[in-house]
Each structure stands twice: as C-alpha cells, then as structure tokens.
Amino acid sequence: MKLRFRILAGLVLLGLSGPQANAADEYPTRQIKIIVPFPAGAGPDQVARLIGQRLQEDLGQTVVIENRSGALGSLGAQEVARSAPDGYTLLMGTNTTQASNVAMFKTLPYDPAKDFAPVIRTITTAMVLLVKPDFPARDLKQFMEYARSRPNLTAGYGSGASQISNAQLQSRGGMTILSASYRGVPLAVTDVISGVIDLAFADFSVAIPQMQGGTLRGIGVTSPKRNELTPDLPPLADAMPGFEATIWYGLLAPAKTPEPVVNRLYTATQKILSTPAVRERLASLGMVVAPMPPAEFGAFIASEITRWTADAKAAGIEAK
Structure with a gap:
C-alpha cells in the first residue's frame, strides 16, 4: 500500500509539474x-526594436513592438503587469516606469x-538639455545667467528623468521653469523645434540626430562627465553641483513568469548585446551596454526606487 501510494503521489507531482516544465x-x-x-x-523604442529584430532570429518566433x-x-507598464506570466508579453521598462514613477x-x-x-x-545613458539654434544663450554659463533673469521659460517632459531634470533646474539652478507634461520625450522635443516651449531634456538617442541636423542645440548633459559623442557639451553639474540624471532601460516580464523562460530570454538578449554590431549601434546613440542578470537587476531596481524617490523629493516634486 505504501509503495502504491508513493507511486501515485509521484505521478500526481509529475502531472502538475510536467506541463509547466515542458512549456x-x-x-x-x-x-x-x-x-x-x-x-x-523614443530611446526605449529604439532599443526595443534593435533587440526585438535579433530576438526573432535567436528564438525562431516573430517579435512585435507595440507602443x-x-x-x-x-x-x-500596467498592461504588462496584468498580462499572463508566460513570457509572451514583455516590457521595455526604464528608470521611469520601474523607479521614479513611485x-x-x-x-x-x-x-x-x-x-x-x-x-x-x-543599457545606461543620459540626456541633453536642448534649445532652438537661435536661443539667446550660447553656452552653459550664458544659459544660467539668461534663465535666472527670465521667470517665464517653458520646458516639456515626457519621462520621470526629464521631469526631475526640469525640477533640478529650479532647485539647483535657482531659476523658475514652467513645465508641461507630454506623452513622451520626442513630442516635447518637437514642440521645442516649433517654438511652443523653450527647452527640453532628451535622451542622447533622440537629441543627437536633432543636433546633427541643426534643428536643435545642446547646452549641457545630465551625466557626471562629458560624453564622447558631444565633447563640447559640459555636464550640467559644472554649473549646478549635484545635478545628475543617469537613466537605463531593461526587459521585464510579468511576475511569476517561469524561471526557465526568464533565463531563456536573458541568455538570448545577453548574446545580442555582446554582438559588436549591436554595441557599436548603441554607442552611436550615446548608450552604454550594461547588462544585468535577473536577480541582480531586481536588486538594482529596488535600489533605484529609493534613489529616484529621494531625487524627486530633493527637486521639490509632489506626487499627483
């Protein structure tokens, strides 16, 4: 009887775990x-499309990008959080969706x-403070002087990092900025070009083409150091000590997605990011390949929630 019970119990366990393992x-x-x-x-969109195209080849299935x-x-982010935990709906999350939105x-x-x-x-990357080519201030020093004497400068934001950066202009720069919310950074940049607003912070991947095309001009960068793609642009921290906004993107699945599925996606994406052609393409967008495995990435997100919450508080941002 005991032997028969053990056999039956084993079969039941196999029946429960077998389909999930096979899946x-x-x-x-x-x-x-x-x-x-x-x-x-937007920056996350460009990275998602670059990775998605190559994931198709590695995984042997179509990968579609939806904005x-x-x-x-x-x-x-909410849509992905509520999706089935099966690895077929993923999020290209950022420090905004996974940290500063808190x-x-x-x-x-x-x-x-x-x-x-x-x-x-x-990846990790930073942003550029952008203005129109005919903006009166030509460099960071002139910008500081001009902005402090003009209380009606307008700025757009389409991410947590750009919103906090606008607030840092006020808290660290001693200026008054009127901020407007957009559905994304590219839309704010478009309104700078058309003259609807005076300035906007944009990811390098969005800012660089505009600067190269002469439609916008950079004032400074949000990284602690100069970027090799924009060597003439100083860190904003040079004029506003403590000013920093280093941002990141990453792939996430809904909670309870099977670990083997998560690991399969990690291995495939890590392989893609190690490809010289991909690394060079991302570098041309001002992005640094900075992969983290699942457990490390999870711990990093927890620390980022603390960091961005503190940054928002220091910048005087109140939750809405």
Whole structure:
C-alpha cells in the first residue's frame, strides 16, 4: 500500500509539474510582444526594436513592438503587469516606469518591484538639455545667467528623468521653469523645434540626430562627465553641483513568469548585446551596454526606487 501510494503521489507531482516544465523547455512556440511604454522614436523604442529584430532570429518566433505611451509610461507598464506570466508579453521598462514613477503618482496602478520578473538590464545613458539654434544663450554659463533673469521659460517632459531634470533646474539652478507634461520625450522635443516651449531634456538617442541636423542645440548633459559623442557639451553639474540624471532601460516580464523562460530570454538578449554590431549601434546613440542578470537587476531596481524617490523629493516634486 505504501509503495502504491508513493507511486501515485509521484505521478500526481509529475502531472502538475510536467506541463509547466515542458512549456518552459519548448518556449517560445508563438509570437512575442514587447510593449514600449513610450512613443515610437523614443530611446526605449529604439532599443526595443534593435533587440526585438535579433530576438526573432535567436528564438525562431516573430517579435512585435507595440507602443503604449501615456502617464509617464505607467499605462504600458500596467498592461504588462496584468498580462499572463508566460513570457509572451514583455516590457521595455526604464528608470521611469520601474523607479521614479513611485514618486510621481500617489496611486500607481502597478508595483514596479512585485508585479514584474526582471529579465535583463540592457543599457545606461543620459540626456541633453536642448534649445532652438537661435536661443539667446550660447553656452552653459550664458544659459544660467539668461534663465535666472527670465521667470517665464517653458520646458516639456515626457519621462520621470526629464521631469526631475526640469525640477533640478529650479532647485539647483535657482531659476523658475514652467513645465508641461507630454506623452513622451520626442513630442516635447518637437514642440521645442516649433517654438511652443523653450527647452527640453532628451535622451542622447533622440537629441543627437536633432543636433546633427541643426534643428536643435545642446547646452549641457545630465551625466557626471562629458560624453564622447558631444565633447563640447559640459555636464550640467559644472554649473549646478549635484545635478545628475543617469537613466537605463531593461526587459521585464510579468511576475511569476517561469524561471526557465526568464533565463531563456536573458541568455538570448545577453548574446545580442555582446554582438559588436549591436554595441557599436548603441554607442552611436550615446548608450552604454550594461547588462544585468535577473536577480541582480531586481536588486538594482529596488535600489533605484529609493534613489529616484529621494531625487524627486530633493527637486521639490509632489506626487499627483
């Protein structure tokens, strides 16, 4: 009887665990969707499309990119958080969706730490403070003098990092800036070009083409050091000590996604990021390949929530 019981119990366990294990071993068997919570052309969108194209080759399944912008990326992040934990709906998350949004909203419709299974951090980058070519100030020193004497300068933001950077102009720069919210950074940049607003912070991947094309001009960068792509632009911290906004993107799945599926995605993406052609392409966009495995990425997100919450508080931002 005892032997028969053990055999039956073993069969039951196999029946419960077998399909899940097999599903993970066979993954993927159909189309994968990566949701980008910002508009087409934004930095996270460019990285998602670069990686998605190559994931198709590695995984043998179609990978589609869908943009779900709005509410500082929280709409797209919420959609992924509520998706089935099977590895077929992923998020190209950022420091905005997974960290600073905690300080931006009184009620966030998802938990950045608990509702996701981190897969891999992909890159780190920074932003450029952009103005029109005919903006009166030609360099950082002139900008500081001009901005402090003009209380009506307007700025747009489309991410947590750009919102906090606008606030840092006030808290660290001693100037008054009127900020307007956009569904994404590229939309704010468009309004700088058209003269609707005076300035905007944009990821390097968005800023560089505008500067190269002569449609916008850079004043300074949010990184602690100069960037080799923009050697003439000083860190904003040179004039405003403590000013920094280093940002990152990474792939995440819904919480409870099977570990073998997460590991499969991590391995494939890590392989892609180590490819010289991909690294060179990302470098041309001002991005540094900075992969983190799932567990490390999860711990990093927890620390980033603390960091960005403190930055928002120091900049005087109140949750809405």
